[in-house]
Amino acid sequence: MNNLGTLYGIGVGPGGEELLTLKAIKVIENCEIIIAPSAMGGGNSIAYETAKNFIKPHQKVIISHFPMGKPDKEEKVYEAFKTIEEYLQQGKNVGFLTIGDPFIYSTYIYLLKYIREQNYPTETVPGITSFCASASLAGEILVIGDEPLLIVPGSQIERVKDEKYIVVMKFYNQEEKVLNFLDKEGFNYFAVKRAYREGQEIFHTREEILNNKDYMTLIIAHRNEEI
Numbered sequence: 194m195n196n197l198g199t200l201y202g203i204g205v206g207p208g209g210e211e212l213l214t215l216k217a218i219k220v221i222e223n224c225e226i227i228i229a230p231s232a233m234g235g236g237n238s239i240a241y242e243t244a245k246n247f248i249k250p251h252q253k254v255i256i257s258h259f260p261m262g263k264p265d266k267e268e269k270v271y272e273a274f275k276t277i278e279e280y281l282q283q284g285k286n287v288g289f290l291t292i293g294d295p296f297i298y299s300t301y302i303y304l305l306k307y308i309r310e311q312n313y314p315t316e317t318v319p320g321i322t323s324f325c326a327s328a329s330l331a332g333e334i335l336v337i338g339d340e341p342l343l344i345v346p347g348s349q350i351e352r353v354k355d356e357k358y359i360v361v362m363k364f365y366n367q368e369e370k371v372l373n374f375l376d377k378e379g380f381n382y383f384a385v386k387r388a389y390r391e392g393q394e395i396f397h398t399r400e401e402i403l404n405n406k407d408y409m410t411l412i413i414a415h416r417n418e419e420i
Contacts, residue, residue: 198225198281200308201288202295204320205243208409209389212321218247220318224288226280227252228273230259230300239390239409240290259300270300274307281313294320298346298362324360327385328413331395335360335413347371353378361412368406372399375414382414 201220206212227248229241238256248254257273277287295301295317308315328335336342336358343356347364350371364371375382384396386407396402
Protein backbone atom coordinates (compact mmCIF):
# COMPACT_ATOMS: atom_id res chain seq x y z
CA MET A 194 0.00 0.00 0.00
CA ASN A 195 1.35 3.39 -0.97
CA ASN A 196 0.72 6.94 0.24
CA LEU A 197 -0.59 5.85 3.59
CA GLY A 198 -0.94 8.24 6.47
CA THR A 199 0.89 7.66 9.75
CA LEU A 200 -0.63 7.09 13.15
CA TYR A 201 1.15 9.11 15.83
CA GLY A 202 0.65 8.14 19.46
CA ILE A 203 1.28 11.41 21.28
CA GLY A 204 1.91 11.62 25.00
CA VAL A 205 0.69 14.99 26.25
CA GLY A 206 1.92 14.68 29.83
CA PRO A 207 -0.10 14.70 33.06
CA GLY A 208 -2.49 17.48 32.20
CA GLY A 209 -0.78 20.87 32.07
CA GLU A 210 -0.18 22.20 28.56
CA GLU A 211 3.20 23.60 29.57
CA LEU A 212 4.40 20.00 30.05
CA LEU A 213 3.89 19.01 26.42
CA THR A 214 7.22 18.41 24.72
CA LEU A 215 8.30 20.38 21.65
CA LYS A 216 8.20 17.09 19.74
CA ALA A 217 4.57 16.52 20.74
CA ILE A 218 3.56 20.00 19.61
CA LYS A 219 5.30 19.63 16.25
CA VAL A 220 3.68 16.26 15.60
CA ILE A 221 0.23 17.54 16.55
CA GLU A 222 0.66 20.35 14.04
CA ASN A 223 1.55 17.78 11.35
CA CYS A 224 -1.67 15.77 11.73
CA GLU A 225 -4.84 16.35 9.74
CA ILE A 226 -6.88 14.28 12.20
CA ILE A 227 -6.68 14.44 16.00
CA ILE A 228 -8.29 11.69 18.07
CA ALA A 229 -8.58 11.98 21.84
CA PRO A 230 -9.97 9.34 24.22
CA SER A 231 -12.73 9.93 26.72
CA ALA A 232 -13.55 7.54 29.57
CA MET A 233 -17.24 8.50 29.35
CA GLY A 234 -19.45 8.49 26.29
CA GLY A 235 -20.04 12.12 25.32
CA GLY A 236 -17.66 13.21 28.08
CA ASN A 237 -14.63 15.44 28.12
CA SER A 238 -11.18 14.25 27.14
CA ILE A 239 -8.36 15.25 29.48
CA ALA A 240 -5.86 14.65 26.69
CA TYR A 241 -7.73 17.00 24.35
CA GLU A 242 -8.17 19.68 27.00
CA THR A 243 -4.43 19.53 27.63
CA ALA A 244 -3.44 19.93 23.98
CA LYS A 245 -6.31 21.97 22.53
CA ASN A 246 -4.40 25.25 22.31
CA PHE A 247 -1.97 23.61 19.89
CA ILE A 248 -4.71 22.29 17.58
CA LYS A 249 -5.63 24.51 14.62
CA PRO A 250 -9.18 25.13 13.32
CA HIS A 251 -8.54 23.22 10.08
CA GLN A 252 -7.68 20.01 11.95
CA LYS A 253 -10.51 17.54 12.48
CA VAL A 254 -10.97 16.51 16.13
CA ILE A 255 -12.69 13.28 17.14
CA ILE A 256 -13.42 12.47 20.80
CA SER A 257 -13.52 8.69 21.01
CA HIS A 258 -15.16 6.77 23.85
CA PHE A 259 -12.85 4.22 25.50
CA PRO A 260 -14.66 2.57 28.46
CA MET A 261 -11.56 1.02 30.03
CA GLY A 262 -12.30 -1.96 32.24
CA LYS A 263 -15.82 -2.35 30.86
CA PRO A 264 -17.22 -5.32 28.89
CA ASP A 265 -17.47 -3.33 25.64
CA LYS A 266 -13.88 -2.03 25.81
CA GLU A 267 -12.60 -4.21 22.97
CA GLU A 268 -15.55 -3.27 20.76
CA LYS A 269 -14.91 0.44 21.30
CA VAL A 270 -11.19 0.03 20.61
CA TYR A 271 -11.94 -1.75 17.34
CA GLU A 272 -14.42 0.96 16.33
CA ALA A 273 -11.70 3.57 16.90
CA PHE A 274 -9.27 1.50 14.86
CA LYS A 275 -11.67 1.34 11.91
CA THR A 276 -12.14 5.11 12.05
CA ILE A 277 -8.39 5.67 12.10
CA GLU A 278 -7.83 3.12 9.34
CA GLU A 279 -10.16 5.02 7.02
CA TYR A 280 -8.11 8.21 7.40
CA LEU A 281 -4.77 6.40 7.08
CA GLN A 282 -5.91 4.87 3.80
CA GLN A 283 -6.74 8.37 2.59
CA GLY A 284 -3.10 9.33 3.24
CA LYS A 285 -3.93 11.49 6.25
CA ASN A 286 -1.79 11.62 9.37
CA VAL A 287 -3.68 10.82 12.55
CA GLY A 288 -2.59 11.96 16.01
CA PHE A 289 -3.90 9.91 18.94
CA LEU A 290 -3.55 11.94 22.13
CA THR A 291 -2.97 10.24 25.44
CA ILE A 292 -2.26 11.66 28.88
CA GLY A 293 1.08 10.79 30.41
CA ASP A 294 3.16 8.49 28.22
CA PRO A 295 1.56 6.38 25.47
CA PHE A 296 3.09 3.14 26.71
CA ILE A 297 2.11 3.39 30.39
CA TYR A 298 -1.45 2.26 31.19
CA SER A 299 -2.71 3.88 27.99
CA THR A 300 -5.64 3.21 25.67
CA TYR A 301 -3.16 3.67 22.83
CA ILE A 302 -1.58 0.29 23.63
CA TYR A 303 -4.82 -1.57 22.83
CA LEU A 304 -5.34 0.40 19.65
CA LEU A 305 -1.78 -0.14 18.44
CA LYS A 306 -2.31 -3.91 18.24
CA TYR A 307 -4.77 -3.51 15.35
CA ILE A 308 -2.68 -0.85 13.62
CA ARG A 309 0.43 -3.02 13.64
CA GLU A 310 -1.45 -6.09 12.42
CA GLN A 311 -2.24 -4.15 9.23
CA ASN A 312 1.30 -2.74 8.94
CA TYR A 313 0.25 0.90 8.95
CA PRO A 314 3.08 3.37 9.65
CA THR A 315 3.26 4.41 13.28
CA GLU A 316 5.36 6.67 15.48
CA THR A 317 5.11 7.11 19.22
CA VAL A 318 5.96 10.38 20.95
CA PRO A 319 6.86 9.98 24.64
CA GLY A 320 5.22 12.14 27.28
CA ILE A 321 6.03 13.15 30.83
CA THR A 322 4.55 10.55 33.16
CA SER A 323 2.14 11.41 35.94
CA PHE A 324 4.37 9.91 38.60
CA CYS A 325 7.45 11.87 37.50
CA ALA A 326 5.39 15.05 37.37
CA SER A 327 3.88 14.31 40.79
CA ALA A 328 7.25 13.74 42.42
CA SER A 329 8.52 17.03 41.02
CA LEU A 330 5.40 18.86 42.13
CA ALA A 331 5.78 17.54 45.67
CA GLY A 332 9.55 17.99 45.75
CA GLU A 333 10.03 14.33 46.69
CA ILE A 334 12.31 11.63 45.29
CA LEU A 335 10.98 8.64 43.35
CA VAL A 336 13.97 6.32 43.71
CA ILE A 337 17.66 6.58 44.55
CA GLY A 338 20.93 4.72 44.14
CA ASP A 339 20.69 1.14 42.94
CA GLU A 340 17.19 0.57 44.26
CA PRO A 341 14.39 -0.57 41.92
CA LEU A 342 11.18 1.40 41.45
CA LEU A 343 7.98 -0.64 41.32
CA ILE A 344 4.92 0.81 39.58
CA VAL A 345 1.81 -1.11 40.56
CA PRO A 346 -1.97 -0.66 40.14
CA GLY A 347 -3.98 -0.62 43.33
CA SER A 348 -5.59 -3.94 42.48
CA GLN A 349 -2.15 -5.60 42.58
CA ILE A 350 -0.76 -3.95 45.71
CA GLU A 351 -0.05 -7.38 47.26
CA ARG A 352 2.67 -7.89 44.63
CA VAL A 353 4.87 -5.46 46.54
CA LYS A 354 7.52 -7.54 48.32
CA ASP A 355 10.90 -6.14 49.36
CA GLU A 356 10.85 -2.98 47.22
CA LYS A 357 11.62 0.23 49.09
CA TYR A 358 10.30 2.63 46.45
CA ILE A 359 6.91 2.23 44.80
CA VAL A 360 4.27 4.13 42.85
CA VAL A 361 0.63 3.10 43.23
CA MET A 362 -1.66 4.03 40.33
CA LYS A 363 -5.26 3.29 39.41
CA PHE A 364 -6.48 2.73 42.97
CA TYR A 365 -9.77 4.68 42.89
CA ASN A 366 -12.33 3.02 45.19
CA GLN A 367 -9.52 0.83 46.59
CA GLU A 368 -8.03 3.52 48.81
CA GLU A 369 -8.52 1.75 52.14
CA LYS A 370 -7.10 -1.53 50.85
CA VAL A 371 -3.99 0.22 49.49
CA LEU A 372 -3.42 2.37 52.56
CA ASN A 373 -3.92 -0.57 54.92
CA PHE A 374 -1.19 -2.43 53.05
CA LEU A 375 1.21 0.53 53.03
CA ASP A 376 0.67 1.17 56.74
CA LYS A 377 1.16 -2.50 57.58
CA GLU A 378 4.38 -2.69 55.55
CA GLY A 379 5.87 0.43 57.11
CA PHE A 380 5.78 2.75 54.09
CA ASN A 381 5.90 6.53 54.24
CA TYR A 382 3.69 7.93 51.52
CA PHE A 383 1.99 10.93 49.98
CA ALA A 384 -0.65 11.27 47.29
CA VAL A 385 -0.92 13.73 44.43
CA LYS A 386 -4.31 14.53 42.92
CA ARG A 387 -4.61 15.98 39.40
CA ALA A 388 -0.98 16.99 39.05
CA TYR A 389 -0.57 20.19 37.02
CA ARG A 390 -4.31 20.39 36.39
CA GLU A 391 -7.09 22.41 37.92
CA GLY A 392 -7.82 20.98 41.35
CA GLN A 393 -4.31 19.68 42.00
CA GLU A 394 -3.58 18.85 45.64
CA ILE A 395 -0.93 17.01 47.64
CA PHE A 396 -1.96 14.86 50.59
CA HIS A 397 0.42 13.63 53.27
CA THR A 398 -1.90 11.74 55.61
CA ARG A 399 -4.18 8.73 55.41
CA GLU A 400 -7.18 10.83 56.40
CA GLU A 401 -6.56 13.40 53.68
CA ILE A 402 -6.33 10.71 51.02
CA LEU A 403 -9.52 8.97 52.16
CA ASN A 404 -11.42 12.26 52.34
CA ASN A 405 -10.36 13.42 48.88
CA LYS A 406 -10.93 10.44 46.61
CA ASP A 407 -10.35 11.13 42.94
CA TYR A 408 -9.71 8.90 39.93
CA MET A 409 -6.69 11.00 38.88
CA THR A 410 -4.70 10.42 42.07
CA LEU A 411 -1.54 8.40 42.64
CA ILE A 412 0.60 7.50 45.64
CA ILE A 413 4.38 7.67 45.89
CA ALA A 414 5.76 5.63 48.79
CA HIS A 415 9.10 4.59 50.29
CA ARG A 416 10.17 2.55 53.27
CA ASN A 417 12.92 4.75 54.66
CA GLU A 418 14.09 8.32 55.24
CA GLU A 419 17.53 8.24 53.63
CA ILE A 420 17.08 11.65 52.01
